[in-house]
Amino acid sequence: MSDQGDPLARIADALERLIPPAPPATDWLSAPAYVWDGTARGVGRIVAPALSLLRGIDPQKELVTGNVARLAAGHAAHDMLLWGARGMGKSALLRASVVAADAADPGAIALVQVAPDALPTLAGLFSTLGQLNRRFLVFIDDLGFEDSDGAGPRALRSWLEGGVEARPGNVRLAVTSNRRAIVARHLSEQDDPINPRDAVDDRLALADRFGLSIGFHNCSQDDYLAIIAGYCAELELPLDEHHALEWAKRRGQRSGRVAWHYITELAGRAGKAL
Structure with a gap:
């Protein structure tokens, strides 16, 4: 019968294999x-x-x-x-x-x-x-x-x-x-x-x-349309102010987030990724 070594050492080795390794230290100088x-x-x-x-x-x-x-x-x-x-x-x-x-x-x-x-x-x-x-x-x-x-x-x-x-x-x-x-x-x-x-x-x-x-603060109608116009120009999407206002009316709010959701809709319809 071959020598299996110290039983306590073998148990310790087995437990170490079950414990996940410690995560690497965070490099606080590399990521943005x-x-x-x-x-x-x-x-x-x-x-x-x-x-x-x-x-x-x-x-x-x-x-x-x-x-x-x-x-x-x-x-x-x-x-x-x-x-x-x-x-x-x-x-x-x-x-x-x-x-x-x-x-x-x-x-x-x-x-x-x-x-x-x-x-x-x-x-x-x-x-x-x-x-x-x-x-x-x-x-x-x-x-x-x-x-x-x-x-x-x-x-x-x-x-x-x-x-x-x-x-x-x-x-x-x-x-x-x-x-x-x-x-x-x-x-x-x-x-x-x-x-x-x-x-x-x-x-x-x-x-x-x-x-x-x-x-x-909640944006005005002019600000809302200006946000959408800026996105449309940047992404080469068609601008329909009437449709954009209807979108905001259905959402019950004019904001930058609602404007972005509208742009997402336009891009999807145009077959573009954002």
């Missing part, structure tokens, strides 16, 4: 973007429209692109809250601004999109990013907190400003939200018989931490 859900995953390309195609939001575009460019250059830059109407290009503008800044200075900046349920892990992310010679825009899309969630807004306020685990100097936060104050507001906030401002001020304190708070 990352997704963070407690661990990082590099993204090889940021999908975003050209800045020239984002129409009807020129003042917002100037503020966001300028701030992202300053961050990429290592200059003083703000944390940003982009709030307001659905479908008006808040997240698209952030992505496009990072693409433009990266094109101007390749590798200087990266976008890190954080899943909303990964907020408790932000301190660990900041600790890692703060050690790197690169600038990062940490992006939380469509953020909102339940009425019962008091810890989330307080933690985010601390990370933005004043806490011992505040985001490092090479990192800025960008948040999109349908609500100007991010958290829900209620008329009952005024019912405090002692100091009715206390409840309101506590809820507004989170939005006040952002150096730039930029509102996005």
